[in-house]
Amino acid sequence: MKNLNKINPKIIIGCGGTGGHIYTGLAIANGIKSKIPKSNILFIGSENNMEMKEIPKYGFKIKGISLSGGRNKLVSIYSGFILLYQLIHSFISIKKVIKEFSPNIVIGTGGYVSFPTLCVAKNNNIPILIQEQNSIPGITNRIFSRYAKKICIAYDKSKKFFPKRKTIVTGNPIRSGIFNLPSKKIACKRLGLKKDKPIILSLGGSHGSSNINNVWINGGLTKLIHLDIQLIWQIGNYNINIEKNGILNHPNFIIKKFIENISYCYSAADIIVSRAGALTISEICVIGKPYILIPLSNSTDNHQNENAKILEKKQAALIVNDSEIESKLIDSIIKLMNNINMKKKLIKNMLSLSKPFATNDIIKEILQIILC
Structure with missing residues (x-):
């Protein structure tokens, strides 16, 4: 394996909306930094959510997009138009970010912010890794699992939702x-x-x-x-x-x-x-x-x-x-x-039931994708 002190991969993590998604992303980011000190990590989150305040506290950069969606946004024609506008604007913003940042990998930890992030990564042939925290996966992770290089899940029960050959049970990464x-x-x-x-x-x-x-x-x-x-x-x-x-x-x-x-x-x-x-x-x-x-x-x-x-x-x-x-x-x-x-x-x-090595196991999968 290459000397990890000499490489400087660029990594985007799409997460937000809830503490579960945010702190999972942060645990992965900190794990990457501990293994690859020169890595350049950028988060993508929602401008109106807690990630915009929380993530910078840990020394990471974040790019905010105008997206506050979710399934409940489709309850009316008006809210549907708002969501459609936000999605289009988000795709444009993320496309620009990915073009300028040129990441080696994009990591999605679930939530609506991950959807446009993973979509733009897929359209630009950038490797994707998905981390699913729950026993019942979210719709974004289900959709993009077919395009991901690897899916890291927390529970055996989730296996049936994902392609078997590239799914691994790691547990959830937690704060150090x-x-x-x-x-x-x-x-x-x-x-x-x-x-x-x-x-x-x-x-x-x-x-x-x-x-x-x-x-x-x-x-x-x-x-x-x-x-x-x-x-x-x-x-x-x-x-x-x-x-x-x-x-x-x-x-x-x-x-x-x-x-x-x-x-x-x-x-x-x-x-x-x-x-x-x-x-x-x-x-x-x-x-x-x-x-x-x-x-x-x-x-x-x-x-x-x-x-x-x-x-x-x-x-x-x-x-x-x-x-x-x-x-x-x-x-x-x-x-x-x-x-x-x-x-x-x-x-x-x-x-x-604890899986204390989850973060390390996920980082190993990320390294394999980056270094292959």
Whole structure:
């Protein structure tokens, strides 16, 4: 193999829309940089989404395109015209970027931003690699799998959607910080929490979950205060006035719209409650924490429910459905908190599902494509 310190490939990563797509792309980019220091990496994302702020924080360049699509955009003639206009404009923008940047490979991690990016790459005969995080693949990855050199998937269940000869189960690439969590003592000190009191981490996805948030507001917080349980609560875009709501200022609670450094929160938590996003599941499988999953009931192709079923089948997590969240979630958390044997069982089974070498395995496939 060539001396990787002497090559400088140009790589485009198309991702965005959700934290799952963004942090998957970043994990791949950081993995590439660690193997090929002189690589030149450019992200393509949507101008109106979180990737435009998040990706530059990690030292990478990003080109924004005007695309805020999705299947729901087709519900009316007007929105259909808007989407069509955005797509045409996106194709023109990406065609210009690819012509000027001249990448050696284009990587798609899913989402609507990947569609025009992979399409222009295919039309210009640029090698494509696809990474699919979910058990039920998105439509963009399904379409372009026939043109990709390699498809890296997280779950065996996804194999049936892709060409067998070029599909490999790698798992999901996760943020490097997950492998080097601080001690619980250090994490609690950093967060201002008490190490000897139980701690719940509640995650609603990168945009937050109104259903989960409502459970905490409508009685959940009061129960936690009564039981002296601490809560790290990521509320996302949820509109609450902390200053005017006295209970939210209780010292047992940390409330954030977005969690910048998830490592401290993972380390401090005794139980994690979250949606069934693929990246979050992959990260928690690696760290091994008792886990309660609440699949998003209206996720595309019902992929969150399918993700959750994999863990439920392996007895690696407890599942609470959206329809029963109000009546069941808080009691399920409290019961799990008090059941030492159940927590040990969930942790053991969860760790058995982890794929800690996913990033390295994906980078190997990228190198084979670049160097061939």
